[in-house]
Amino acid sequence: MRGSLAAKQGSEECSDPGPIEAKGKGGPCLELAIRQRIPSILATFALAAALPCSVSSAAQPQPPPDCRVLFVGAHGLNEDANSTTLKNTWAAFHAYSEQHGGFGGDKKMLPYPKMGTKQFIAAIRANPENPQMSSLPAVNQGVEMLDTAVRDYLKQCPSGGGVVLTGYSEGAWIVDEFLRRYYGLSAVVKAVQLYGDPLYEDPNTGDLGLARLYGFASNFPSPYPDSTLEGPNIVRSRCIEKDPICGGGFRAAHSVGNVGRQTIAAINCARNHSYCKSHTDSYSGRIAKQGGEFLAAQSFTPD
Known part of the structure; x- marks a missing residue:
């Protein structure tokens, strides 16, 4: 009975991980939080990679032709x-x-x-x-x-x-x-x-x-x-x-x-x-x- 109650409490504590850094103490809750956040983290990196780089795409000034x-x-x-x-x-x-x-x-x-x-x-x-x-x-x-x-x-x-x-x-x-x-x-x-x-x-x-x-x-x-x-x-x-x-x-x-x-x-x-x-x-x-x-x-x- 005591074990079932502990398991239930642990499940309730980790049912809504929220921000990863809010879990603080590590353990199963932190592991669960990381697993649930992996898809969104990967999607963020993919989006960043797809965005154009404003520095490299900027038009570079061309030198004037040598008309001597x-x-x-x-x-x-x-x-x-x-x-x-x-x-x-x-x-x-x-x-x-x-x-x-x-x-x-x-x-x-x-x-x-x-x-x-x-x-x-x-x-x-x-x-x-x-x-x-x-x-x-x-x-x-x-x-x-x-x-x-x-x-x-x-x-x-x-x-x-x-x-x-x-x-x-x-x-x-x-x-x-x-x-x-x-x-x-x-x-x-x-x-x-x-x-x-x-x-x-x-x-x-x-x-x-x-x-x-x-x-x-x-x-x-x-x-x-x-x-x-x-x-x-x-x-x-x-x-x-x-x-x-x-x-x-x-x-x-x-x-x-x-x-x-x-x-x-x-x-x-x-x-x-x-x-x-x-x-x-x-x-x-x-x-x-x-x-x-x-x-x-x-x-x-x-x-």
Whole structure:
């Protein structure tokens, strides 16, 4: 009887647990209180987890676009966007900019696929009677990437400082082709520096780039370099002696024999790097420094 009464009293005491902390002394009443509160506690945590976090969802302020002069580089054969010639051109451009108030902005090196000299020359010579740009997919990709880079800059900076372009070897051809296809964008181009251009032409010496020899220049404006851009001497092209890609010193316009000599030199260039040093190793030093300074001087506007 006494045990039944104790059990009844215990049941009555724990029948309405109330707040957990009100039970105080622990024992069966505390255990019962915790068990009865577990569903509501779990529901509270689930609701809290579902609520959006006001800190993380807050809109972060975006930095303003850099509307100073944009440097865009197109790399050459057997290399990627990490081209030494382009990097050294950029370094000279940037140094000049820093000395004149920092008018130069960011750089954009175009990441189109690497193309070997052997593949490049084979594509150029594949169909001399009817040359097709479709045989040079890397060149076409580079042109489209350059177009995108310039248009993106114009969207962000319609009244920006403009763009300077530099292209080495295959990259020079990409710049040429971009200026031909998208001449409507030429107003934003401040200056262009080319090195070892396969479309090179010097009427004074008779030197012709390899792509020009094989008919790829029929749709390009004359004289070379492109004179449709605004401003005097806005485009400068460098081609050194014995470079078979741009034809320096071969005088191919003067005789068929000279065309043959240049073609053989280009084939040897594709087979063995030691025959191609005039094209691969000659533009990254002093010439690149001069190129960067030229681009900077053309795009600098004194106050």
